[in-house]
Amino acid sequence: MSDIVPEIDLRANFGPARDQGARPTCLAFAASDAHAALLGPWRPLSCEFAFYHAQRRAGRPPSSGAILPAMLQALQHDGQPLESEWPYLGGLPADPGGYGPPTVKQVFRRRGETGSQDYDEIVRRLRTGETPVVLLTISDPFYMPDAAGVVDGVGGDDPVRRHAVVAVGYGRIGAEDAILVRNSWGTDWGLHGHAWLPRSYLAPRITCVAVLTEVADVPAPNIAA
Template sequence: MSKPLLTHDLRSMFGDVRDQGLRPTCLAFAVSDCHAALRAGWDPLSAEFVFYHAQRRAGLPPTEGALLLHILDALRDDGQPPEAVWPYLPALPADISHWGPPAVSTRYFRGSARGPGSFDEIVDNLINGLPTVIVLHMGEAFYDPQSGIVAGYPGEKDVTRHAVIAVGAGTVGGQRAVLVRNSWGMSWGLNGYAWVTEKYISQRLRRIAVLKEEVGVSAHQNAA
């Protein structure tokens, strides 16, 4: 394929790509980094905190992946502190009863919108300066983007559900594509980013989400 042509690029809103390791926390990272990107400056927010509250809401153990609805509800109602308050754990404690947040004095809350989405809607969001969480069925090609491009191949098998952030739009080899930010560290793709073609996304897209207005602490106090 020819060199990608980038027409919209929101990467400047973000800091370094983070690494979720072997835990099923891609959605917590995607939403956390979108949240941090919408705030002034780059100060990572605690993916551990929002994942913890999402799993409590869903009644799911921390060994399973989160659901988009519960992550967004946790962001709106439980909020997130800075990453330094509860840093991400590469591995869970042997005794899960010891897994829980410390006392938190500062939390940030934010509303959101979610839906089945489409490639066109993702691009429109990017044009309007809104990074977009994408939940899709991830195929085998996603593990190793060739030249930083995920295009898929005949007979490719879907492996699992995965969440990334759309941060750019353009074309690859004459095909429309979006640039996504993953949570597998800087060694994946192009320093943690890769192009994903319209065909690949359209065949595998499950849901999208964008973060909206910031919700003040007073709103939660009034509702209490």
């Protein structure tokens, strides 16, 4: 593997990579971390709060993954408190009726927008200091980046395996450019929770890109429980 030559590296805007465990909460983690990085200095925001409200808005159970439109609505209208106000749950309560947010002191709201499925759109955003949320399908090599932190190789593609990460850097690996992503599988994955995805790997697997924009100071509209 050729040496990695970074051009952009925004990892310093974030804290340690977090771990979603076995729950389908990758989008909540990616959106929460992109949101927290904009607030600075780093204070993690409650993924549980964002996930709960996204599922509620979409009418989806907490046992299934979130969808992007509902997550963006939740961040804009419901916001997020600090992680300490509703820490992430390793598992859901046995009684579904017991799953709900506590009373929180403060929430931070943020608008967001979806972009294209274009790899170069991610690069353009990174060049302006933004850290896009990237939705993609993953294959077997994604689970085990190599010693240099590069996801390399083909095989094991499955369009059902969808994931969300945060783009935090850009560079080159030999003759090919690559994007550095922040994952939510803990610090044991890749480079302390990050990995380089070459253009040839990432570009054909992007399903959507979203960017968080300005602060939203809007009341949450009434929605059915």
